[in-house]
Amino acid sequence: MKDRIRVTLAQLDPVVGDLEGNAAKARAAWEEGRAAGADLVALPEMFVAGYQTQDLVLRPAFQAHAQTTIERLATDCADGPALAIGGPRREGALLHNGYWILAGGRVRDVVLKHELPNFKVFDEKRLFAPGPLRGPASVKGVRVGFPVCEDAWHPDVAETLAETGAEMLLVPNGSPYFRDKHDVRLAHMVARTVETGLPLIYLNMAGGQDDQFFDGASFVLNPGGAIAHLLPFGEEAVRHVDLARTPDGWRAEPGEVTPQPGEWEADYRVMVEATRGYFRKTGFSKALLGLSGGIDSALVATIAADALGPGNVRGVMLPSRYTSAHSLEDAADCARRLGIALDTLPIGGPVEAVHDVLAEQFSGTEPGIAEENLQSRLRGLLLMALSNKTGEMLLTTGNKSEVAVGYATIYGDMSGGWNPIKDLYKMRVFETCRWRNREHRDWMLAPPGEVVPPRVISKAPSAELAADQRDEDSLPPYPVLDAILERLVDGDRSVADCVADGFDAETVRKVERLVYLSEYKRFQSAPGPRLTGRAFWLDRRYPIVNGWRDPTGGA
Incomplete structure (x- = not known):
């Protein structure tokens, strides 16, 4: 029975569509893990393809190329630690968001993402079919549960893994930044450790893709939610994490907890x-x-x-x-x-x-x-x-x-x-x-x-x-305008809500009208980094032609 395991976490930045380049980064991380005596080298969700792929992943030629790239990685990384990496997986007529476990020169297992996010910037139900709830995968004799990204936000996936013998959880992610997102992630993952009694490794992607920025800040939690490792915010990093079997189950040994930036x-x-x-x-x-x-x-x-x-x-x-x-x-x-x-x-x-x-x-x-x-x-x-x-x-x-x-x-x-x-x-x-x-x-x-x-x-x-x-000749004063926009745009609140908060009804209606009339401009505007959970483009999708106006809030 194995009593220790070293996991190399590769918090790296892929390029969407650059299959060969992404595989080369994975191979380099695997070599670094091998030199450090790792048993497993892990990369984030959909790393081979990059994330998010949008409709690129629907192209059959791209799917086939991604699969052959992963199979070649398995061959290249035969002599050393297991390699876990995200990439698309086609099974018959169904395309899945897969997490591939490579060891000994071949594909040993593929975990299929079960919970597909379909809100804010995510359209995964449009692209992928859900995989089944399943048990853990064996990695060097240790039973590791791999809830893929959204899976770990739902208690039933982690509970199923724990009930079927998982000894630890490793969560590969493509989780984009918005303000205070780290605290939201941490709260959900702490809940999973409390519910299952298992240590949890949260591995996030780093780097930008179009308007989305993946901020890294990966972490390792022991049961109960104590942080054992915390990786840097906003940059690539490779970290070796040691876990040991104790009388109370597996535990991550303490490591570096990198300070995180303020808002x-x-x-x-x-x-x-x-x-x-x-x-x-x-x-x-x-x-x-x-x-x-x-x-x-x-x-x-x-x-x-x-x-x-x-x-x-x-x-x-x-x-x-x-x-x-x-x-x-x-x-x-x-x-x-x-x-x-x-x-x-x-x-x-x-x-x-x-x-x-x-x-x-x-x-x-x-x-x-x-x-x-x-x-x-x-x-x-x-x-x-x-x-x-x-x-x-x-x-x-x-x-x-x-x-x-x-x-x-x-x-x-x-x-x-x-x-x-x-x-x-x-x-x-x-x-x-x-x-x-x-x-x-x-x-x-x-x-x-x-x-x-x-x-x-x-x-x-x-x-x-x-x-x-x-x-201010054309617009309300910016403190007033911003406060109204935060309610109408970011909060999806009504005109009546804004009036109840003390804003002049005529001013609120003017701002609402301008927001709707300007949709055609935003449709043609340049992309920019998403900082909030309600950024223009994928977070907020409105028709250009729109005859509706909020009837609440008085004249």
Whole structure:
């Protein structure tokens, strides 16, 4: 009877669709585990394919390629520890989310995910068939239960494993970040250890995939919920975990418990690491953005510089007749503090030329939003031209408040391939800038200190598309707007709920109307990192054409 087992946890970052590259990372982790005397090397859910695959996994050729890749891994990793790795598994007409156990040069077992999440960002019932409830798998003579991700959030799966002889639980995950998610995960997994009396290893993926960021922070719990190991947040890590048989059952020996970041640092790191990963995985190395002298573009420039390095970021100031002197000064000051390049392309001449072209068509009308948006669209045109010519990815800079109510110009300042602050409300933009000015970490590539000029934080926000323009001329004050949006968008609350909380009914209805009318803009907007459990895109899917308005809340 085996009394000790060493498990190597590979909290790694796959690339969706890069089967060979992901297998190479798994092989390297297996070799590291073998050198450390591991009995089992474990990788996260769907690691070979990457996660989430969306409809890519439905392609028969992709399924076949994934299976042959896993079988080749089994052959390559024959002489040493067992290897556990996630990947698609087809059985007859059914496709499953599988967790493959490889040992001795062959596939020894495949655990099929039973509980398929179909909420928020997850569509697994669309892609996979559920596997059966089953007992543990044997790994080097130890009976290990493998509840795959969502399985561990349901008591019946863990209870079945315990009742059928599991001696420990290893949970492979692709669990994406949202604010305070770590505490939610930990509470559920502690419950499983209390219910089963078994130690539990929670192994999460690290790295970004499109809008989702997998924050790692894997952990090992002993029965009752005591933490024996806690891996780093937001980065790849390999950790060797020792478990021993005791008179009371298997227990994990204490190891390193890595401190986890607070809320503001966690959000900021996700924005930085998601940006870094998105560039790397899409083949870009340099970023471009319109640096206006305002707070949103200053924060985006800071995130980009922290993610890519200041030498790989270029700001462009595109002043018009309405651009204030302090905006020019603040853009230059921000670029200097960050150490990024800054170019200036005045758009006064092009704006006048377009006005001349449109003069006959616009004759007899009052100047208004169309003329204002010409400036934004010319900026978008010039920035996209620079992006095309240089190969720099254009970053867009709209915060969640603006994205929610459509306070952005489609084909103008919404132009770009990535938006680092898409899920960050305006008031959080202010506080994030203050936090970054106070704090610096070794994963930040830009300089420490006040990289966002204080005046950028303190001045009133303005799009500067008309004389003496302020955002609050068109919108409620941002503290009010954000509080209403948090209720309507993040909380799915009614107009009546908002009014009951003290908000003016007419203001709430205006905000609700803007949110619904702006759906078509969001449908065409750049992706950005998900920070909340109600981010625009997969978390919240609304029709573009929508005639319904909430009838509650009074006139």
